[in-house]
Amino acid sequence: MPHDGHHHDHDHEGSELSPLALRVKALESLLVEKGYVDPKALDVLIDTYETKIGPRNGARVVAKAWTDPTFADWLKRDATAAIASLGYTGRQGEHMVALFNTPETHNMVVCTLCSCYPWPVLGLPPVWYKSMPYRSRAVIEPREVLKEFGVEVPDEREVRVWDSTAEVRYLVIPERPPGTEGWSEEQLAGIVTRNAMIGTGIVTA
Amino acid sequence: MNGPHDMGGFTGFGPVLHEYDEPVWHDGWEPRAFALVLAMGMTGSWNIDEARHARERLPAMQYWRSSYYEMRHFALILQLIELGIVTAMEEEQGGMAMPPKPVKRVAKAEMIPAILASGGPANRPSNLPQGFAIDDKVRVRTINPSGHTRLPRYARGKAGQIVAVHGTHVFPDSNAHGAGEDPQWLYTVRFTAQDLWGQDTKDAVCIDLWEPYLEAAP
Numbered sequence: 103m104p105h106d107g108h109h110h111d112h113d114h115e116g117s118e119l120s121p122l123a124l125r126v127k128a129l130e131s132l133l134v135e136k137g138y139v140d141p142k143a144l145d146v147l148i149d150t151y152e153t154k155i156g157p158r159n160g161a162r163v164v165a166k167a168w169t170d171p172t173f174a175d176w177l178k179r180d181a182t183a184a185i186a187s188l189g190y191t192g193r194q195g196e197h198m199v200a201l202f203n204t205p206e207t208h209n210m211v212v213c214t215l216c217s218c219y220p221w222p223v224l225g226l227p228p229v230w231y232k233s234m235p236y237r238s239r240a241v242i243e244p245r246e247v248l249k250e251f252g253v254e255v256p257d258e259r260e261v262r263v264w265d266s267t268a269e270v271r272y273l274v275i276p277e278r279p280p281g282t283e284g285w286s287e288e289q290l291a292g293i294v295t296r297n298a299m300i301g302t303g304i305v306t307a
Numbered sequence: 308m309n310g311p312h313d314m315g316g317f318t319g320f321g322p323v324l325h326e327y328d329e330p331v332w333h334d335g336w337e338p339r340a341f342a343l344v345l346a347m348g349m350t351g352s353w354n355i356d357e358a359r360h361a362r363e364r365l366p367a368m369q370y371w372r373s374s375y376y377e378m379r380h381f382a383l384i385l386q387l388i389e390l391g392i393v394t395a396m397e398e399e400q401g402g403m404a405m406p407p408k409p410v411k412r413v414a415k416a417e418m419i420p421a422i423l424a425s426g427g428p429a430n431r432p433s434n435l436p437q438g439f440a441i442d443d444k445v446r447v448r449t450i451n452p453s454g455h456t457r458l459p460r461y462a463r464g465k466a467g468q469i470v471a472v473h474g475t476h477v478f479p480d481s482n483a484h485g486a487g488e489d490p491q492w493l494y495t496v497r498f499t500a501q502d503l504w505g506q507d508t509k510d511a512v513c514i515d516l517w518e519p520y521l522e523a524a525p
Contacts, residue, residue, distance in 0.1 A: 122377060122380075128400075129343060129383075129398065132398065133393070136393065137407050138346075138392065139347065143418070145416070146416045147419055148341070148342050150423060194426065196427065197473065214313070215314070229326065230323050233324070235322060235323045237315070238319075242504055250322055251323070258509070260510055262512075264513045265315065265513065267458075268429070268457060268493055268516075270473060
């Protein structure tokens with residue numbers, strides 16, 4: 103399994119494991135012993151979300167929407183199908199909606215009740231997205247939260263917050279920055295950030 | 308239930324601390340805990356709504372104090388013990404004391420890509436008539452269910468407008484309690500920040516709400 107720089111304590115038997123790490127390890131052994139879990143399946147699950155499914159997927163969707171009006175239109179009408187055409191489907195992305203930022207509207211996504219997030223296009227959510235401060239404040243003071251991310255939305259522009267309370271998952275399509283005329287899809291995908299696709303960032307060239 | 312999970316509108320949790328170039332995991336136990344939750348979910352012993360409800364039923368202080376993966380781990384243990392899949396003593400001691408209880412499926416490594424790629428769509432056919440259409444004005448019912456609900460407290464009693472219709476979806480309030488999927492019409496309702504919070508701005512919050520949460524507004 104690839105290890106991208108950070109250590110995995112479970113590889114170091116018995117040394118300096120926190121009580122919680124020990125408890126997780128003990129539960130894994132128990133569930134494997136009882137035959138409920140295939141330890142190799144755990145490795146596949148971890149590797150999938152570590153190396154295969156992440157915000158690069160969403161960035162490709164955005165870049166294509168910026169360069170291909172037919173695709174952008176499809177994304178507006180049926181985001182689930184349009185995104186599936188790029189190969190991104192499944193768990194936590196079964197019902198997709200794309201939210202296009204415009205000069206009139208800035209979209210921002212939260213899940214106040216848990217941490218719902220479009221996994222196939224963005225991977226697993228960052229810690230801040232799942233944190234109590236974000237979940238509690240995004241709906242009542244979105245502009246203050248945005249300022250903490252360095253995003254100032256002009257007063258005349260509506261901040262529209264989407265609370266993911268059902269199985270519908272939202273992907274923000276940020277505005278294409280000026281100065282990117284003639285860029286390839288690949289170049290454009292390279293500047294699209296995860297935060298911009300949640301609505302807590304804007305894309306700059 | 309009006310549980311600790313229903314966070315919208317709270318203040319007092321401090322600033323949103325975001326990390327530049329954040330790694331997927333922050334400690335070695337996190338990926339193992341995450342994968343255990345997913346793999347046990349794949350045994351078919353509970354549905355997504357029951358899993359969410361287990362997290363909500365954690366003691367409030369434990370819920371708020373826990374990191375995300377800690378919270379998921381504690382909720383997993385709660386479910387495993389409640390369903391008799393493991394006993395409290397086995398969990399405590401980390402070894403098998405009772406023979407395994409049969410489960411519907413054990414996900415083998417080679418099955419994982421297909422399971423993840425197909426996911427678990429929540430739309431279901433239903434003969435129920437569609438009660439609301441786009442642009443309709445609605446009011447959220449003032450209800451305080453004792454069980455699982457996906458109706459956040461901050462929206463209760465508030466007036467809004469339908470902006471999207473998503474068809475009929477599994478109704479979590481029923482599905483979390485073994486009462487069947489009971490598919491209901493699902494809408495996105497837009498609420499102005501003025502109506503929700505008394506703020507004089509152009510801002511708005513859109514929330515996905517099932518028909519039983521809503522009534523027509525004049």
